[in-house]
Amino acid sequence: MLVQNNVPLQAYNSFHIVAKAQSLVRIASEDDLREVLQDPALADEPKFVLGGGSNIVLTGDVKALVLKMEIMGRRLVREDERQVVIELGAGENWHEVVDWTLQQGWPGLENLALIPGTMGAAPVQNIGAYGVELQDRFESLDAVDLSTGKALTLNAAQCAFGYRDSVFKHDSAADVALGQQAIGLKGRLAIVRVRLALPKVWKAELGYADLQKRMQLENCSSPTPRQVFDWVCAIRRAKLPDPAEIGNAGSFFKNPTVTPEQCADIIGRDPAVVHYPLANGHIKLAAAWLIDACGWRGKSMGQAGVYPHQALVLINRGAVDGADGATGGEVMMLARAIQTSVYERFGIMLEPEPVVV
Ligand code: EPU
Secondary structure, eight states: OOEEEEEEOGGGSTTOOOOEEEEEEEEOSHHHHHHHHHOTTTTTSOEEEESSOTTEEOOSOBOSEEEEEOOOOEEEEEEOSSEEEEEEETTSBHHHHHHHHHHTTOOSOGGGTTOOSBTTTTTTTTOEETTEEGGGTEEEEEEEETTTOOEEEEEHHHHTOBTTBOGGGOOHHHHHHHTSOSOOOTTTEEEEEEEEEEESSOOOOOOSHHHHHHHHHHTOSSOOHHHHHHHHHHHHHHHSOOTTTSEEEEESBOOOEEOHHHHHHHHHHOTTOOEEEOTTSOEEEOHHHHHHHTTOTTOEETTEEEOTTOTTEEEEOSOTTOSSSOOHHHHHHHHHHHHHHHHHHHSOOOOBOSEEO
16 A cells, blocks of 8 residues: 655646645555555544545645545446446546446436546536436445445435435534434545446436437437437537636536525516426526626636636636646635625525535
8 A cells, every 4th residue: 555645636636726635545446445444554544535526626735644536347237127237436437437338238327428527426416417317327336434444335315315415415413413414424435336227228318408409400309329428528518618628626506496485586686597497396596597697707716717608617717737726715715706696686595516625
């Protein structure tokens, strides 16, 4: 086991914020993880599990021991007339796995193409796009308890998935105090493998307006899974900055959900507000629209900016490998200024989506 000290993290976070890990260990297998947890010098150290770094804001050097998850592996677990179950190592790149499943003839993940990050991080925020969320294809995951070293398997119910949410984002003590969720596993586990269940009877999910537009544009009403994959890639490339070129962490805020009464109040303030009714009677508001309406699109504070083509995405205006980029503090200052102006105008407090470290 090699513990590296003062490791630059700029290349390991998609915002490309300059920060260091005081110490970092690469975890290529479950045995590597056990070795760290059994090491007398490391066992009691605070630990931070790092995947693709595509959903974090680093606000300084990381003092906890960074466990960089690099466990690879893709295999078919079982196949029956209903579904194909596959198992993926936590370090696998999400998008490459989506592409691979299509090559194998196992569709079902195509709407989630081009989402940055790793397999192990996907359940943490229940990644979602174009009408499909990870939870729709999730079977179970294997994890290791960072304090006891014990291996455990969690099913979907135990992961408590919600919109960009799971048990892995909640701190149990804080949430009990808030009266929300009794069990939180934030920072307590390292996810080592994820199993996905892909339905044998495939039906394209084309409900989102952007995909409807593509169907018309291409004059194609029954696309193949690969076509849907290509469409999703094209839509994302047109709207979202590529983290390899412009530092960002995707959508910076969650789309808020409001009651019909709250929505009526907001429509009273601005009739153009983009909103979608949900099955449970609540209404989802487009956070991008709220931010845009407050005039933030294309604006910046220091080196942190609002992406000109999608107001929900905050960007680092510095070079991805330069020293002149935004600090995590600048990103958070911009985020707070956006929250304040959206709150003052619409009475809605936007909730940040990435994890602030
Ligand atoms: N809009 C504006 N101004 C903008 C951008 C968008 O007014 O600058 C309005 C448009 O009317 C648009 C609406 O906002 O119709 C919604 O925008 P978009 O379709 O781009 O989707 P989104 O709600 O902003 C969500 C996810 C994305 C996901 C897309 C597609 C969240 C927080 N974000 O974005 O996820 O790719 O839908 O499903 O739910 C991510 O989580 O990092 C992410 C990129």
